[in-house]
Amino acid sequence: MKYNIPRGTFDILPKDSYKWQFVMDSFRKVASRFGYEEITTPIFEVAELFERSSGESSDVVQKEMYRFSDRKERTFALRPEGTAPVVRSYVENHLDVLSSRTKLFYIGPMFRYDRPQAGRYRQFYQYGIEFIGSDNPYYDAEVIAIEMLWLKELGLKNLRLELNSVGCATCAADYEAALREFFRPNLDKLCPDCAKRFDIKPRRLLDCKVPSCKPFRSGAPAQLDYLDAHCKEHFAKVCDTLTAMDIAYTINPSIVRGLDYYTNTAFEVIYDGLGAQNSLAGGGRYNGLIEQIGGKSIPAIGFAGGFERLLIALEQEGIQLGTRPVPDAYLICLGDKARAGIMPYLNALRQKDVYVDYDPDKSSLKALFKAADTSGARFALIVGDSELEAKQVNLKNLQTGEQVSLPLDGGEAVVQVLKS
């Protein structure tokens, strides 16, 4: 019986895995430069955690969550996003007591039952940042700065940072009420999707792509006009701080985050050239979430980004992502005696941190050299019965063809050449 990988998932094969490691390490380094520390939570949680935090009406909860129950009929879900688990852990482990400011980042797989598409998978890998403990607009900018600085360092150009504010809970409610008033007269003329959105998430009416819906939204109220004084000032300060940090952005009033817990700042990093799924990262402030899932009322902000899309973008720009390891040397062993006698030497080299490739199944010199070439090793170590007898090893530079005879000692002589 042959088996297939589950739909919407993928294997990271050796020819690519070094790139993933490179990018993940790179993110870890940048995050720690800003004082953020890694947190790892389980890939499944009690389903209710997501239902409560993301919102019962959100698509993520309604149709995209992998739910399952265990043998004791407890209902769990594979995590569809990273923020709720981090906040759960924050509350559960009383991280707020240790410090009033908590800086966390995470890396790991998320799961969403979606129809796969370019840049969209059912199991996908995210990196994320969460700052917990202050409503200061500086932190909104800091969190955004991490992402933008990182992408810039990786060499990514043609990025767009889009910014919006959805206000606090009361501003948002005021605005949604205004939107409903605005659309209500034409409700019966809107597409069926919009009719649903009218009740659940009226903001979505603003970016419906059905042509017949478009005319009805000219003159619609804008969220930014419905911010109260405090929210308005907060947003202005975020903008100012970004400008002071030399981070370019555009304000896009139609940015809506999919999850219910967002307040105030919402942002998205767009890279054109990814197809329809052109969002590299997105996030925002969630001042009410911690209290909502059992903690104190503590403001926070964060974002998450997708590694698959980032890798697509980086490769599209022709950016080199580390290099696949190649052997320092390839050991060519001729004769049964040599093969048996060489083990201590092979072992010694590896203990000295030399990457030596060796294949005991190949015996013809031609095949061995061919293998040495394709391995990418710069050097071949050639040992036959006579060399073993004389305690010598031939070290051949595969590029120049130069060959020298060195003592077959504990590896010191060879290491000296290899590392030079």
Place this chain on the structure above:
RNA sequence: GUGGGUGUAGUUCAAUGGUAGAGCACCGGAUUGUGGUUCCGGGCGUUGUGGGUUCGAGUCCCAUCACCCACCCCA
């Protein structure tokens, strides 16, 4: 969940309804101790799967699965 496209060797692709092929890759060999070039040799693959039409199906029809793209949604 809805729509469109595509499924042939490890891979990239051929094959007017009439015997399934090629390039690349891979393995071996060209006096069993010095490679990358060249030459020679090596492939029966349930043509994704299951039905149907036909004397005959990789080719036409239906179903199913998978992949790609888009809607939706988002990372």
